[in-house]
Amino acid sequence: MSALPEMSPLLETRALSRDFGGLRAVDRVDFSVDPGEIRAIIGPNGAGKTTFVSLVCGRLAPSSGTIIFDGADITALPAHRRVRLGIAYTFQITSVYAQLSVFDNVALAVQRTLADGRSKDPSRGRLRTGVTEALERVGLAGRASLPAGQLAYGHQRLLEVAMGLALKPRLMILDEPTQGLGDGEIENFVALAREIAANATVLLIEHNMDVVMQLADRITVLEAGRVLAEGTPDAIRANEAVQRAYLGGGA
Known part of the structure; x- marks a missing residue:
């Protein structure tokens, strides 16, 4: 054998x-x-x-x-x-875009996967689905419309994780x-x-x-x-x- x-x-x-x-x-x-x-x-x-x-x-x-x-x-x-x-990296010090919404922060990462051709469905619907899935996984779906800078520090860390997850x-x-x-x-x-x-x-x-x-x-x-x-x-x-x-x- x-x-x-x-x-x-x-x-x-x-x-x-x-x-x-x-x-x-x-x-x-x-x-x-x-x-x-x-x-x-x-x-x-x-x-x-x-x-x-x-x-x-x-x-x-x-x-x-x-x-x-x-x-x-x-x-x-x-x-x-x-x-x-x-390779995705979440920083030791948060690097979210404070003026953008939580949703839009993650959307930037999802758009990168669409542009790179790593998504099987490069549609607008896929963009929203990808963002929602990532936010749900870290427990931030209910805060999607908030400006990222208004999140507590710990939640900003979770937002970074969501952004990393969105990169597949x-x-x-x-x-x-x-x-x-x-x-x-x-x-x-x-x-x-x-x-x-x-x-x-x-x-x-x-x-x-x-x-x-x-x-x-x-x-x-x-x-x-x-x-x-x-x-x-x-x-x-x-x-x-x-x-x-x-x-x-x-x-």
Whole structure:
């Protein structure tokens, strides 16, 4: 009986680095995520987490190293080309269009999928349907007509998630998505993240360790721009180096 073929990573980085002057924020990181995985990245403030995912999505260019997405080298691709390939990123600081309605914010993302030909039905009806579906998934359908700037901060974070979902991503990068959410909203987000993972790979940066331990298949711990540890939630919880650097340090 022949062995099953090994699954190729959806995302891989090789010796990825980013320097800011004399500071190395990301230091030769080797990293890979499998299709359909929920991967969490944790670490103390300043560990390089947001810089790392900014390199992956194309907001920053690496100083050295390689980024592979679905077998193709995307290191030199601009951010908008990576979006077309299916990489969506919600920012650590909200980046919604405050003067536009909640509906129109998501419509901009849906229109991008229509223009890229990723929608099977490029009609106006499909635009409205796509927006409504994304808002319903994050619980904001009832606020569709409100200016986005009038939403509470936590709801602006959920609006960003809806905008990401509307892009039909293959890789969804969520940077501190539960920041500003109440306990009940966090529970709803956990359910939503699991739902997203049924159709996409999820890369999660999150300080809420309860959320991380509930959701992550594997966890990567960064410290000073380097990978300190990687493994299952149980393995990371038991790792003494992680406890000293992060979990037990109150960071």
